[in-house]
Every structure is written in structure tokens, then in C-alpha cells.
Amino acid sequence: MVTREDIEAFLDRLSADGASHQELEPGLWLVRPSGALEFDVVVTHNPPVVLLRVKVMPLPAEASDQAALNRRLLELNASDLLHGSYGIDQENVVLTEALELAHLDFEEFLASYESMTLSLTSHLRELAAFREAR
Template sequence: MKTKEDIEGYLIRLELPFEEVEDGLWVIHDDISHVDNIVVLYDPPIVVFRVKLMEVPTQRREEFFELLLRFNATHMIHGAYGIENGNVVIIDTLQAENLDFNEFQASVEALSLAIAQDYDTLAAFRSPTTS
């Protein structure tokens, strides 16, 4: 089983700025436009990666939700888009037991790629007052 220290070591190896906000909970501050909150949670037996992307838009919701499902099927290498408390999130989970750096890095990069690839398209659904 990988330890909290192993996960922190992986974060250091990524060479991205991060901070530990609670025991076993880190926030990666990537330089991707629009998002600065890739959260990594060590919760044995899993490691959770999560990004809050935006609020769910109030207009054209059916079209928006269909697009999220399409992105899940075509764009997501790791993880999936979801809805949590009125927000669009991207989430991925990995088993901590045999987790290696390559898997860890692939999850972070997959989230980053999804954000870079999809954010502008999704953000176009927002009304001017929705953040």
C-alpha cells in the first residue's frame, strides 16, 4: 500500500506547484487557464483526483448534459465528468495499493488535457452571470 509520503513524493516529481491543505489532501496549482484546483485526496485504499470546472449552466441544460456524456465517451482517458452540488467536476480514482508514478502522472495529465480540450466549449454554455 502506498503511503501519504509516497503520494507527496509523486507530487514533488510532477514539478508542479502544490500545497497540502489537510492531512492527505493536496491542491495542485497547474498553469492551465481557467482551472487552478486539481485536488488530490489520499483516502486508502484509493487516491482521488478531482477538479471543479464550473457551475452547471442554467440554460440549454439538456444539450450541455449530452455534451458531457459525449466527452466522457470520446475525450476522457482517465476519469469522467460528473455533476456535484451544482458544479461540473472531473474525477478520477486509482487504487493506492500498487500505484506507481506513471499512473499518478497519467491521471493528472488526463485531467489537464480534458480541461485544455473541453473548457472553452463547456464554458460557452454559461450565462454571463454564471461563473
């Protein structure tokens, strides 16, 4: 099973591509992707899984905007996301992914991380309209 130290090593390898990370507490990291991306990925080592999570945006205030956003997020879950999914936590839209630690290797971790960051990057322009509705 992949340990906390293994996840730290995975994150160190991401740093070679320009990402930065800091451990906020044992088993909880804040990862800043490289480039002009303005979001952080929270990585949590929580056996038997590792969780990757991004706070995307607050929910719009208007119920009609929330309904339209919820529909679009479900469509994106079905069409654009391989492993992760959009969800709602309290009053925020989040993108999450969970990976089993039992047989996790760096390539699977990297694929999930890149899938999340690339998907979110391509979705942010469309979701910006809902941010402005807030």
C-alpha cells in the first residue's frame, strides 16, 4: 500500500514539472499547479485512498442559476471527466477524485492529477459565467 511518504515523493516528482506543494499537516498537502492556473489542489492521504480536491467556485445566489449550473456539472461529469466528478460541498462547487492506495503508482497518480487540472482548465471559461452570476 502507498504510504504518506510515497505520496510526498509523488508530489516531489510533480515539482519537476513546475508544480509546488506544501504539507499543511501530516498527510494533507496544498498543491499549486504550474502555469497561470489560479486554483490549488488539496491532496489528502486517507487510507485506503488518496483524495484530490479542488474548490472551483461558490454556488450562484439565484436558484435558476444554481439549477443551470447543476445541470451543466452533471453533463460534464458524464462527458468530460474520466475518474473524478464535480459536486457540491456546503456552498461551493468542488472537483474531487479518489484513488485506491493498494496498487497506486506514480503514473496513475499523475494521470488523475493531470486529468483534473486539464479538465478544470478547459471548463473554467464556461463556468465563469456562473461565477459572475453570484
